[in-house]
Amino acid sequence: MAKASGKRKPEAGDRVRDTATGRVGIFQGVYDWQPMNVPKWDQPPPKPMAFIRPEGGGAEWMTPPYEVEFAD
Numbered sequence: 001m002a003k004a005s006g007k008r009k010p011e012a013g014d015r016v017r018d019t020a021t022g023r024v025g026i027f028q029g030v031y032d033w034q035p036m037n038v039p040k041w042d043q044p045p046p047k048p049m050a051f052i053r054p055e056g057g058g059a060e061w062m063t064p065p066y067e068v069e070f071a072d
Contacts, residue, residue, distance in 0.1 A: 010068060018052055020067040025052040030065050 010016050010027040017024050032046035049062040 015071045016052060016068050017071045018063045018067055019069055020063050024071045025054045028053055033062065
């Protein structure tokens, strides 16, 4: 299995695996994210997160982009 950070990066619609959890889903994209429950003056800078949707439907989840690899 090639890490997504290798030669080809995943695109929206690609089937990927979150190596942090082992879950497989459909890659949606990488977006800057920051928590919304922190006061504005105390918020950390945004960080990139990969968003993945379960194949059969359900709640989307996010993981650091370096934890994403192409699923078999």
